[in-house]
Amino acid sequence: MRSCTAVISPPVSRQLKYxxxxxxxxxxxxxxxxxxxxxxxxxxRFLAGELSEDEFRHLRLRNGLYxxxxxxxxxxxxxxxxxxxxxxxxxxxxxxxxxxxxxxFTTRQNIQYNWPTLETVPDILAELAAVxxxxxxxxxxxxxxxxxxxxxxxxPDELEDPRPYCEIIRxxxxxxxxxxxxxxxxxxxxxxSPKDRAxxxxxDVGVHIVRGPGGEPxxxxxxxxxxxxxxxxxxxxxxxxxxxxxxxxxxxxxxIYNREGRRDNLTxxxxxxxxxxxxxxxxxxxxxxxxxxxxxxxxRVTEAQVEHMRSFxxxxxxxxxxxxxxxAGRDTAFRAWYxxxxxxxxxPGYRVVYVSLKSPDAAPGDATDAQMELxxxxxxxxxxxxxxxxxxxxxxxxxxxxxxxxxxxxxxxxAGLATPNIGTLTDMICCPGLDFCSLANAGSIDVAKLxxxxxxxxxxxxxxxxxxxxxxxxxxxxxHHHVGNIGILGVDKGGAEWYQITIGGAAGADASLGTVIGPxxxxxxxPETLARLLDVxxxxxxxxxxxxxxxxxxxxxxxxxxxxxxxxxx
Amino acid sequence: MPRRxxxxxxVVIDDWRTLSETAADDDSALMLPVDQWLTDRERWIERRGPxxxxxxxxxxxxxxxxxLARFSLVxxxxxxxxxxxxxxxxxLLRERWLFTGELRATGAIGRDHIFFLARCGFNSFELPDRxxxxxxxxxxxxxxxYQPSNDAGLGAPxxxxxxxx
Numbered sequence: 001m002r003s004c005t006a007v008i009s010p011p012v013s014r015q016l017k018y019x020x021x022x023x024x025x026x027x028x029x030x031x032x033x034x035x036x037x038x039x040x041x042x043x044x045r046f047l048a049g050e051l052s053e054d055e056f057r058h059l060r061l062r063n064g065l066y067x068x069x070x071x072x073x074x075x076x077x078x079x080x081x082x083x084x085x086x087x088x089x090x091x092x093x094x095x096x097x098x099x100x101x102x103x104x105f106t107t108r109q110n111i112q113y114n115w116p117t118l119e120t121v122p123d124i125l126a127e128l129a130a131v132x133x134x135x136x137x138x139x140x141x142x143x144x145x146x147x148x149x150x151x152x153x154x155x156p157d158e159l160e161d162p163r164p165y166c167e168i169i170r171x172x173x174x175x176x177x178x179x180x181x182x183x184x185x186x187x188x189x190x191x192x193s194p195k196d197r198a199x200x201x202x203x204d205v206g207v208h209i210v211r212g213p214g215g216e217p218x219x220x221x222x223x224x225x226x227x228x229x230x231x232x233x234x235x236x237x238x239x240x241x242x243x244x245x246x247x248x249x250x251x252x253x254x255x256i257y258n259r260e261g262r263r264d265n266l267t268x269x270x271x272x273x274x275x276x277x278x279x280x281x282x283x284x285x286x287x288x289x290x291x292x293x294x295x296x297x298x299x300r301v302t303e304a305q306v307e308h309m310r311s312f313x314x315x316x317x318x319x320x321x322x323x324x325x326x327x328a329g330r331d332t333a334f335r336a337w338y339x340x341x342x343x344x345x346x347x348p349g350y351r352v353v354y355v356s357l358k359s360p361d362a363a364p365g366d367a368t369d370a371q372m373e374l375x376x377x378x379x380x381x382x383x384x385x386x387x388x389x390x391x392x393x394x395x396x397x398x399x400x401x402x403x404x405x406x407x408x409x410x411x412x413x414x415a416g417l418a419t420p421n422i423g424t425l426t427d428m429i430c431c432p433g434l435d436f437c438s439l440a441n442a443g444s445i446d447v448a449k450l451x452x453x454x455x456x457x458x459x460x461x462x463x464x465x466x467x468x469x470x471x472x473x474x475x476x477x478x479x480h481h482h483v484g485n486i487g488i489l490g491v492d493k494g495g496a497e498w499y500q501i502t503i504g505g506a507a508g509a510d511a512s513l514g515t516v517i518g519p520x521x522x523x524x525x526x527p528e529t530l531a532r533l534l535d536v537x538x539x540x541x542x543x544x545x546x547x548x549x550x551x552x553x554x555x556x557x558x559x560x561x562x563x564x565x566x567x568x569x570x
Numbered sequence: 571m572p573r574r575x576x577x578x579x580x581v582v583i584d585d586w587r588t589l590s591e592t593a594a595d596d597d598s599a600l601m602l603p604v605d606q607w608l609t610d611r612e613r614w615i616e617r618r619g620p621x622x623x624x625x626x627x628x629x630x631x632x633x634x635x636x637x638l639a640r641f642s643l644v645x646x647x648x649x650x651x652x653x654x655x656x657x658x659x660x661x662l663l664r665e666r667w668l669f670t671g672e673l674r675a676t677g678a679i680g681r682d683h684i685f686f687l688a689r690c691g692f693n694s695f696e697l698p699d700r701x702x703x704x705x706x707x708x709x710x711x712x713x714x715x716y717q718p719s720n721d722a723g724l725g726a727p728x729x730x731x732x733x734x735x
Contacts, residue, residue, distance in 0.1 A: 027714045027729070034712050042682060050700070051680075058651045059682055141652060171716040177689035178661055178719065181654025247717075258658050259630070293666065298718035 019379075019386030020153075021082050022167045022312045024132045031175070032129040035136055039063050040122035047119070062180070064110075064138030065121055066438075073436065074113045074121060075138040076128060080148035080166040080190070081109035081389040085376040088387050090131045092372035098124055103372070105357060105365045107199075107429055107480055108187065109147050109389040110138055114436050136174055141182045141269075143173035143254070147189045149197045150390040153313060154398045156346040160209045160217070162192035164309035165246065168301060169207075172247050179254045183261035184269035186254070187226075194509060199391055201225050201234045201511035202483055204271045205253060210240060217243045223253060223283070224275030227477035231513050232272040235280045237287060243306065245291075248299040252291035256283070316384045316399055321349020326405045336458065337409055337420040342400075351402045353383070355395040355412060356419040356427065360452035363445040364430035365393035374415050382408050392429055392468070394422065425455055425467045425534075429480055433473030433490065434497065440473030442490025442497035447471060447526055454527035464534060467547045468507070483507040485548045486530065487514045499526050503533060503559060504551040515556045518564055532562045576684070577672070577694035579706050579725070584696075586622055586643060601645055604629050607637075615640065624676070627655040631662045638667050646692070648677035657690045664691030664720045673723070681705035685712065688723030 024032070039059075046056040060066075064075035076091070083091075091111055095103045098120050099113045106112055116124060128134055137144055146169045153161040169188060173179070179186070189200040192209040200206030206222035219241045225234025241249050257271045260278070275283045327338040341354045355375060358364050367375070375395060379387045382404050383397035390396060400408060412418040421427045428451065431437065433444030448471065455461055470484030474491075481487030487502035498520040505514030521529050534547075536559050541550045551559065573584040586599045589606070594617070601622035607614060614621060622643030623634060634644070644663055646656040656675065663669040674694040675687045681701045684692075685708050697705050715721075715728040 027716075030713050031716075038711050055651060055680060055682075141654070174716050175686075175712065176717055177686035177715075178657045179654070180686050181652050181657065183654070255658055258654055263627075263653070263655075 018316055018384040019082075019084050020313050020316055020384070021084060021386065022079075022163075022309075028132070028171075029129075032132070032134050032136075035063075035134060036122060036125045036129050039125060043118065043122050058140070058181075060121075061140035062137055062142060063121070063125065064135035065118075066139060071115045072118050072121065074116050074124060074135060075106070076111050076113070076133060076135045077138045077145040078109050078111060078133075078389050079170050080146055080152070080163055081150050081391075082163070083387045083389065084131075085379045085385040085387065087131045087133055088372050088376040088379070090127060090133070092369040092376070094124055094127055095372065096369040101370075102366050102368045104363070104432060105367065105389050105393050105395070107391050107393060107431075107478065108145055109150075109391060110145055111389070112432070114432070139185075141184050141186075142180050143176060143182075143186045143188065145187075146170050146173065147187070147198055147203075147391060149191050149193055150388045150396060151197060151343075151352060151398070152192065153315060154345050154347075154350075154352055155193060155195075156344060157195055158193040158209075159211065160192045161310070161313055162190040162198075162207075162209055163313045164306060165207065165209070165219075166190050167309055167312070168246065168305070169250065172250070172299075176254075179258060182254070182258055183263045184266065184271075186257070186271065188250070196507075196509040196511070197391070199480070199483070199507040199511070201509075202227055202231070202480070202507065203234065205250065206234050207246070212240050212242065219243065219246060221249060221253070223287075224272045224280070225511075226270050226272040227480060227482050228270065229267050229475045229477075230270075230272065231477070231482040232276065233511050233513065234272075235275065237280070237284050244301050244303075245295050246301050248295045248297060249287075249291055251299060252287050252294060255290055256286050260286070315347075318347040318350060318399070319401070321347075321401060321403075323348050324402050326351075326402050330406065333413075333420075334406060334409055336462070337413075337418055338405060340420045340424065340462075341418065341422045342405060345399070347399075349402055351400050351405055353397040353400045353405060353408060354390070354422045355397070355417045356421055357394050357417070358421055358427045359416045359419045360426070360449070360456065361416065363432075364428050364448050367395070371415055371417060374411070375417070378408060378411055392427060394427070420458070421461065423466050423468070424461050425464055425469055426452055426461060427468070429468070429470040429484070431472050431478035433471075437473060437478075439476055440490060441475075441492035442473050442499065443523070444471045444473045444479060444488075444490060447488065447490075447499065447523060450523070450527050451530065454531065464537070465546055469530075470505075470507075480507060481505075482513045483511060484514060485546075485551070486533065488526065491520050493520065497523050499523065501526075501529055501533075501563075503556060504548065506548055512552075517556060517560045529563055533559050536562050573696070574699070574702055575674070575694055575696050576702060576705055577674075579709065581702055581706075586645075588624075599642070601643060604634070608633065611637075622672070625656075625659060627653055627659070631659050631667065634663075635667050638663075638669055641669075641671060643672040643674060644669060645674040645676045645696075648675060648679050648683075651678045651680075651683075653678065657686065660687065660690035660692050661720050664722055681708045684708050684723075689715065689719045689721055689728075691720040691722045693723040 066073045104112045189198040189203040190207040191198040202225045208220040221238045222234035327335045434440040470480045471488040472479035472481040483505040489500045500520040502514030597619035599620040676696040715730045721727040
């Protein structure tokens with residue numbers, strides 16, 4: 001096997017003041033390096049025949065390594081979606097050196113490589129460790145990467161920056177000795193804004209930053225959300241948890257789940273099934289009585305610890321700038337991009353800028369090594385060296401001076417990264433599908449392509465307004481189809497790829513599950529089916545009414561009647 | 571062939587017997603499946619030799635709590651490599667019910683499990699023969715931990731982040 005441990009990029013310099021993100025100390029560094037050594041040894045033993053397939057499977061899964069259709073797939077954690085430019089350059093270098101020159105950003109703010117060889121994975125992990133990254137617990141039945149709001153710290157609508165708590169949870173959940181072999185995977189999302197951009201209601205646990213009756217800091221805790229075969233919206237377990245008890249409460253939830261969750265049937269093993277079968281009251285009662293016994297243990301989160309964690313996420317030194325209108329007097333292409341691909345920032349004179357990974361010419365969420373390097377350079381030049389991954393599979397620059405957006409747009413456009421479609425129909429969430437994933441029943445990337453071809457008129461797409469389309473290649477729902485305003489699910493019908501369509505789903509604070517409109521349709525008929533659904537919307541909408549609200553107001557029947565009225569002209 | 575195990579970091583010959591390995595009424599150290607213990611409790615209490623109990627994952631440790639002082643050993647079963655309930659059983663036995671006897675992990679466990687098991691209070695491990703000599707190295711897999719736990723099986727607590735300040 002390969003023994004090269006050379007490091008591609010230099011470590012993120014401790015001297016660098018930016019970006020504002022968590023920096024590893026000696027303990028963090030030791031732990032990721034020890035993990036690399038552990039996995040290197042496990043891989044060696046597997047290749048030497050000392051570990052069976054099944055024994056090794058449990059070990060590699062805890063390092064994000066799946067055996068996929070073509071090759072192993074390696075999922076790398078991007079904790080709560082935050083990257084430095086140096087880290088993104090390393091991700092690019094790994095894509096070039098160990099993969100086929102691209103990576104796929106996922107709905108859980110991670111990146112996946114589809115073509116590494118098993119023998120090189122320990123080397124990849126070593127490269128990641130050198131820039132304070134890892135693939136720890138990115139798969140397997142354990143606590144996964146904690147996700148959050150991609151606008152954390154820069155949005156005017158948030159109560160408090162969730163990232164310090166995400167990092168506290170990341171550390172507590174990493175190598176947790178008791179919760180490494182749970183009944184099933186376990187995902188936590190944290191949000192500090194009433195506008196839930198982290199899809200927290202479809203997570204195993206959602207943590208909402210709130211204030212208590214006297215204004216004291218704390219959290220609302222939800223549990224039992226999830227998609228997959230049985231989609232469920234999370235329910236409130238505790239309305240107000242004082243801040244110091246965050247970890248002991250999570251530990252109590254996980255302990256009840258580890259003890260009581262079903263292990264006899266994989267499809268019934270998520271916490272959502274436990275909560276549903278027990279009922280939320282009984283689940284709450286058990287969690288609370290467990291928590292009473294451990295809340296004063298060593299898991300208390302102190303003021304000093306929170307302050308320490310916050311110090312990593314201090315806002316950068318914004319210049320004192322007036323708000324301006326960079327789009328004024330510019331051509332329509334820039335104006336469209338500015339309108340759709342930038343959003344409000346809490347600091348005057350600044351703007352959040354999205355990098356669309358939804359170009360009609362590429363698979364949704366994919367970026368090439370050259371694109372990643374360009375984005376890293378642009379982050380250094382325009383956004384304090386920081387890049388974020390959104391759960392809608394785009395990237396963003398959080399802190400761009402408004403006056404520099406035109407220059408940034410020109411650079412992005414040249415690289416195919418300025419498709420002006422954020423929040424619109426063609427900003428589709430899409431899993432890798434049958435082309436890469438061994439679980440998938442049907443392709444999703446080629447369907448995305450068909451949809452892009454059909455809906456290539458931007459004036460029409462803009463007229464449709466806010467609309468999210470989410471697509472999964474199978475029931476595992478990696479593409480979150482249940483909570484898409486329009487959801488598309490790939491199904492296998494006698495060996496052919498068919499697609500079941502749902503409408504009326506939503507992933508935010510008003511999360512809801514979509515309703516199936518009827519029998520599944522053939523691949524070639526998917527664009528026509530969407531067109532008919534959208535026709536009903538355009539005809540029946542009230543002024544300013546979103547697609548989602550029209551569906552909620554009218555119900556599904558009208559849409560259904562139109563879709564199945566006559567055969568689709570495929 | 572006598573069974574070997576890793577106990578307190580050393581490879582030793584197992585001094586415990588199961589019901590199929592010894593007579594029920596002699597004074598050897600005997601470990602009983604928990605259901606046998608529960609159905610015939612009075613009989614086993616009168617037995618002379620040391621008693622241990624084998625805990626399958628579907629049982630709650632609370633059922634042993636009233637009698638825990640009678641046991642010198644609790645052997646927790648891990649029927650498959652993905653079985654995780656025993657980790658909670660171990661911590662609860664040590665931390666909530668203050669069990670101080672031998673806490674053994676048995677079943678589908680290997681050297682890759684024992685670091686976390688030790689952090690959940692386990693101090694003895696029935697391992698595949700091919701691994702048993704080299705397995706103790708796994709106790710130093712990690713030099714620190716992020717969360718408090720029960721490091722009884724490691725001998726000394728790891729340094730960690732969330733100690734009360």
